Amino acid sequence: DAMITAGTCNYTGMTAYNFGGFGSVAYLLYDKGDSTIKQNILAAFVSAADTYKANSKTNRWDSIYSGAGMYNWGSNQGICCAMKMCIVADYFNGTDTYEETVRNVMSFILGRNWSEYSFVTGYGSKTPLNPHHRPSWGKTPVPGMLVGGIYQGSYVDSKDDYVRNEICVYWNSSASYVMSYIVNADING
Numbered sequence: 324d325a326m327i328t329a330g331t332c333n334y335t336g337m338t339a340y341n342f343g344g345f346g347s348v349a350y351l352l353y354d355k356g357d358s359t360i361k362q363n364i365l366a367a368f369v370s371a372a373d374t375y376k377a378n379s380k381t382n383r384w385d386s387i388y389s390g391a392g393m394y395n396w397g398s399n400q401g402i403c404c405a406m407k408m409c410i411v412a413d414y415f416n417g418t419d420t421y422e423e424t425v426r427n428v429m430s431f432i433l434g435r436n437w438s439e440y441s442f443v444t445g446y447g448s449k450t451p452l453n454p455h456h457r458p459s460w461g462k463t464p465v466p467g468m469l470v471g472g473i474y475q476g477s478y479v480d481s482k483d484d485y486v487r488n489e490i491c492v493y494w495n496s497s498a499s500y501v502m503s504y505i506v507n508a509d510i511n512g
Contacts, residue, residue, distance in 0.1 A: 335367045337407045339493040372412040375405045376424040384436045385427035391476030396486045399472035403497035438478040444468045453482040456490040469498040
């Protein structure tokens with residue numbers, strides 16, 4: 324149980340900078356793992372998912388963040404990674420408790436937000452045209468790339484603004500994971 328001691332390891336983190344959750348998912352999938360540890364890990368995912376669900380319900384735009392100061396560099400990565408935690412909680416509990424939250428929060432990413440920008444290139448009526456992505460400079464950007472998003476309450480579509488408009492593989496992989504979950508839920512009901 325030392326693996327999940329508070330303050331020593333974030334065992335639900337699923338970002339490029341905080342990746343303990345990937346090990347936790349592997350442990351949950353391990354058929355010989357200790358059942359108490361598995362219960363504690365799953366309880367942590369559920370607790371995080373409950374927080375994101377509650378935050379989304381109280382936010383006008385369905386975001387998981389409660390104030391402009393919470394939108395830091397690459398805020399969309401944090402949002403997508405939070406949704407991965409919701410998906411994990413549902414998967415291991417065999418529920419769809421957080422599906423609506425995942426859908427609503429992804430609507431925020433796709434343009435239902437105060438900037439009215441979809442943060443995915445080529446998607447929506449107001450989409451990033453100038454991502455901080457050198458191959459896209461001076462031409463129409465490749466569709467389907469997630470940009471960093473809102474920072475400290477604002478968004479600027481500028482190739483020079485890497486804080487809000489950078490393209491990163493690990494941000495996009497999280498968005499792809501979450502969108503795949505939604506598509507799969509639509510196909511399989």
